[in-house]
Amino acid sequence: MADTTLTHIGQTQPRPAGLQGVAADWSSDQRAFKNVSWGKAMMWIFLLSDTFIFGCFLLSYMTTRMSTRVPWPNPSEVFALHIGGSDIPLILIAIMTFVLISSSGTMAMAVNFGYRHDRRKTAILMLLTAALGATFVGMQAFEWTKLITEGVRPWGNPWGAAQFGSSFFMITGFHGTHVTIGVIFLIIVARKVWRGDYDTGRPGFFTSRKGRYENVEIMGLYWHFVDLVWVFIFAFFYLW
Amino acid sequence: MVDITPADAVPPAEVAEMELYHPHSWWTKYVFSQDAKVIAIQYSATATAIGLVALVLSWLMRLQLGFPGTFDFITPEAYYQFITMHGMIMVIYLLTALFLGGFGNYLIPLMVGARDMVFPYVNMLSYWIYLLAVLVLVSSFFAPGGPTGAGWTLYPPQAIMTGTPGGQDWGIMLMLISLILFIIGFTMGGLNYVVTVLQARTRGMTLMRLPLTVWGIFTATVMALLAFPALFVACVMMLFDRALGTSFFMPAIVEMGEQLQHGGGSPILFQHLFWFFGHPEVYIVALPAFGIVSDLISTHARKNIFGYRMMVWAIVGIGALSFVVWAHHMYVSGMHPYFGFFFATTTLIIAVPTAIKVYNWVLTLWRGDIHLTIPMLFALAFIVTFVNGGLTGLFLGNVVVDVPLSDTMFVVAHFHMVMGVAPILVIFGAIYHWYPKVTGRMLNEAMGRFHFWVTFLGAYLIFFPMHYIGLMGVPRRYNELTDMTVMTESAHHLNSFISIMAFMVGFAQMVFLFNLIWSIRHGREAGGNPWRATTLEWQTPQTPPAHGNFGKELPIVYRWAYDYSVPGAKEDFIPQNMPGSFGSSREPA
Numbered sequence: 001m002a003d004t005t006l007t008h009i010g011q012t013q014p015r016p017a018g019l020q021g022v023a024a025d026w027s028s029d030q031r032a033f034k035n036v037s038w039g040k041a042m043m044w045i046f047l048l049s050d051t052f053i054f055g056c057f058l059l060s061y062m063t064t065r066m067s068t069r070v071p072w073p074n075p076s077e078v079f080a081l082h083i084g085g086s087d088i089p090l091i092l093i094a095i096m097t098f099v100l101i102s103s104s105g106t107m108a109m110a111v112n113f114g115y116r117h118d119r120r121k122t123a124i125l126m127l128l129t130a131a132l133g134a135t136f137v138g139m140q141a142f143e144w145t146k147l148i149t150e151g152v153r154p155w156g157n158p159w160g161a162a163q164f165g166s167s168f169f170m171i172t173g174f175h176g177t178h179v180t181i182g183v184i185f186l187i188i189v190a191r192k193v194w195r196g197d198y199d200t201g202r203p204g205f206f207t208s209r210k211g212r213y214e215n216v217e218i219m220g221l222y223w224h225f226v227d228l229v230w231v232f233i234f235a236f237f238y239l240w
Numbered sequence: 241m242v243d244i245t246p247a248d249a250v251p252p253a254e255v256a257e258m259e260l261y262h263p264h265s266w267w268t269k270y271v272f273s274q275d276a277k278v279i280a281i282q283y284s285a286t287a288t289a290i291g292l293v294a295l296v297l298s299w300l301m302r303l304q305l306g307f308p309g310t311f312d313f314i315t316p317e318a319y320y321q322f323i324t325m326h327g328m329i330m331v332i333y334l335l336t337a338l339f340l341g342g343f344g345n346y347l348i349p350l351m352v353g354a355r356d357m358v359f360p361y362v363n364m365l366s367y368w369i370y371l372l373a374v375l376v377l378v379s380s381f382f383a384p385g386g387p388t389g390a391g392w393t394l395y396p397p398q399a400i401m402t403g404t405p406g407g408q409d410w411g412i413m414l415m416l417i418s419l420i421l422f423i424i425g426f427t428m429g430g431l432n433y434v435v436t437v438l439q440a441r442t443r444g445m446t447l448m449r450l451p452l453t454v455w456g457i458f459t460a461t462v463m464a465l466l467a468f469p470a471l472f473v474a475c476v477m478m479l480f481d482r483a484l485g486t487s488f489f490m491p492a493i494v495e496m497g498e499q500l501q502h503g504g505g506s507p508i509l510f511q512h513l514f515w516f517f518g519h520p521e522v523y524i525v526a527l528p529a530f531g532i533v534s535d536l537i538s539t540h541a542r543k544n545i546f547g548y549r550m551m552v553w554a555i556v557g558i559g560a561l562s563f564v565v566w567a568h569h570m571y572v573s574g575m576h577p578y579f580g581f582f583f584a585t586t587t588l589i590i591a592v593p594t595a596i597k598v599y600n601w602v603l604t605l606w607r608g609d610i611h612l613t614i615p616m617l618f619a620l621a622f623i624v625t626f627v628n629g630g631l632t633g634l635f636l637g638n639v640v641v642d643v644p645l646s647d648t649m650f651v652v653a654h655f656h657m658v659m660g661v662a663p664i665l666v667i668f669g670a671i672y673h674w675y676p677k678v679t680g681r682m683l684n685e686a687m688g689r690f691h692f693w694v695t696f697l698g699a700y701l702i703f704f705p706m707h708y709i710g711l712m713g714v715p716r717r718y719n720e721l722t723d724m725t726v727m728t729e730s731a732h733h734l735n736s737f738i739s740i741m742a743f744m745v746g747f748a749q750m751v752f753l754f755n756l757i758w759s760i761r762h763g764r765e766a767g768g769n770p771w772r773a774t775t776l777e778w779q780t781p782q783t784p785p786a787h788g789n790f791g792k793e794l795p796i797v798y799r800w801a802y803d804y805s806v807p808g809a810k811e812d813f814i815p816q817n818m819p820g821s822f823g824s825s826r827e828p829a
Binding site: 023031042049063069207209210 | 447485
């Protein structure tokens with residue numbers, strides 16, 4: 001797509017002070033956000049909308065947790081792993097969280113190298129991010145399998161409120177889907193970086209538009225968002 | 241803010257030329273088109289087609305209500321299915337899709353001076369997913385058990401229980417899947433509209449120079465992006481309740497003497513989620529109408545809109561306030577009286593920006609050079625209808641008045657006036673206004689005037705009596721109103737009268753549809769700017785506008801959209817892209 005990142009931002013114009021100045025800045029000529037490209041603006045607004053989806057999911061989960069009359073299963077016991085003769089609470093979740101947060105680190109490094117047009121390092125770091133993401137999804141699959149074999153179903157479980165299983169599968173499933181989509185797109189963007197599409201201006205297969213290294217950053221915005229959401233799920237579902 | 245009216249003070253271009261996909265074949269030009277204008281027409285045609293289904297459903301309902309017992313095929317179950325599908329189709333698949341997908345796609349790029357939406361490919365996907373949602377919805381008519389009859393609000397637990405048509409068959413599942421698809425498709429389009437308005441305007445087009453049409457559609461789209469998530473989540477959860485046997489919304493229930501498997505869920509949670517979407521949805525439909533009607537009034541009264549900046553702030557204010565009023569739909573759900581107090585207060589506060597808008601429309605007309613063209617007739621009709629519908633909103637916004645009126649025909653009359661008839665009148669006005677730009681020909685005037693008078697008067701003859709029988713206590717959602725003490729002899733006559741009026745108004749719509757098709761070939765040649773309007777879409781080099789909208793050079797904007805009858809100017813309108821200064825414009829500095 002066209003290079004809409006900062007080139008020039010118009011002559012600096014005298015602005016009225018206070019709230020009127022804020023309004024004038026926002027409504028200024030051609031672009032409201034001066035050095036934000038279309039793709040990045042679109043991703044931010046999408047993430048805002050997605051925040052409302054996850055927010056509604058979490059609020060609904062809290063409401064049903066309060067509305068049900070049956071006691072809620074104790075997460076530290078349910079999510080404990082039996083390792084070396086003792087039950088360690090939340091150990092798998094802790095590792096999963098560590099993996100996902102580390103993947104945000106590698107993603108940030110990929111963005112950095114992307115802007116230096118270092119194809120090799122960018123692609124490798126993105127693939128590493130994707131691998132960490134896939135690990136996360138793999139561990140989630142392991143966790144699901146373990147709970148299912150212990151008898152947890154969306155409509156019931158051996159320890160208490162049926163809403164525990166329903167909310168668990170729904171929320172972690174929806175988040176896991178986000179991670180999976182992210183992994184797929186990480187691989188696609190990494191391939192484009194590796195092949196040098198962003199240097200040669202090769203048009204996209206579907207959109208027939210030229211991509212830019214900024215796409216790595218836009219990809220990163222999504223990835224960090226998915227990561228941040230996990231922190232809230234971790235806090236509200238596993239720690240409460 | 242700096243005045244850049246002098247021709248030599250054009251701001252430098254910040255937005256580079258857009259890479260457009262140029263179609264290579266008939267398929268990519270007219271079917272899988274990435275041109276926002278083609279997508280707009282696809283959206284409009286699909287919305288109109290499914291809207292016709294909803295119109296027919298309303299006739300069937302009126303047949304049953306007006307002449308109970310005469311039509312055997314309208315069983316109670318079928319009646320509930322008609323009522324549900326009529327409501328859902330009209331609100332979501334017709335009004336939302338037509339205003340945002342139809343008018344949004346056509347007008348945003350043209351009015352802000354862009355070549356297209358910022359991401360045309362995503363925009364195209366948006367339409368095809370919308371079409372898929374419509375097809376899934378239609379398929380439920382043919383599914384075993386028929387479509388859902390849960391009422392358009394789909395309240396659990398009844399929505400997924402045996403007694404409700406489609407509750408334990410396919411109906412409710414197809415409805416939920418269709419809604420989920422609609423939301424996904426809409427999000428793709430909505431992101432495009434928002435980013436195009438914010439980031440892809442032409443030189444000189446500050447946000448405070450946007451035509452109010454764009455402001456209305458833009459604000460409504462932002463609201464939709466924040467409100468639809470609640471519906472999305474509600475749909476997913478109810479789908480799980482129905483398909484997997486979870487109990488998000490299902491409390492412990494005994495059905496036909498049998499204890500169901502469900503238990504512990506919260507039906508009120510669904511109501512909160514639904515109305516957190518549902519109330520903003522009212523304004524998602526109303527705000528584009530507000531915006532469009534402002535432009536129609538200004539253009540056809542040859543006068544600048546009164547209080548442009550107040551109009552913008554009113555739109556934004558209504559948009560923000562509409563997120564904190566949702567529980568006024570739930571006064572009878574057993575909520576705490578203090579909540580009722582809070583939501584009644586916020587509801588009444590919305591009347592302030594809304595009243596500002598109504599006053600400003602009227603003041604725009606004041607001493608204007610009013611041309612009673614068909615778009616203007618519809619715009620005037622909108623103002624009265626909106627005021628009438630809005631006033632009954634004050635009744636229903638107050639808890640003590642709402643509780644006895646809840647679930648009566650009064651409510652039906654209220655929301656049909658304010659969010660059914662009023663926005664539809666604007667849609668008609670807008671079609672008569674922009675049809676010449678889309679096709680290059682005017683719609684037939686005689687058919688148009690017939691359509692207007694029958695629709696306008698007919699709508700009042702339908703819904704005014706309905707307020708009255710509602711005040712008498714006649715309930716809504718009952719398929720048969722005979723043998724009720726509240727249904728006096730005269731109320732029965734009134735009821736049959738309403739039905740006959742409904743058929744007549746429906747017939748007028750057939751004339752309108754015929755006009756739409758007939759005028760493509762036989763309408764009077766319109767020329768590029770038949771209404772002598774100022775906004776950019778009327779200044780395109782070709783009519784209908786070609787791919788890329790503006791030819792080689794994008795227009796440069798030198799003024800706001802409302803320079804009509806400027807004292808001292810030669811013509812009574814100055815296009816936004818006309819350089820130089822003429823007379824004393826009323827553009828706010």
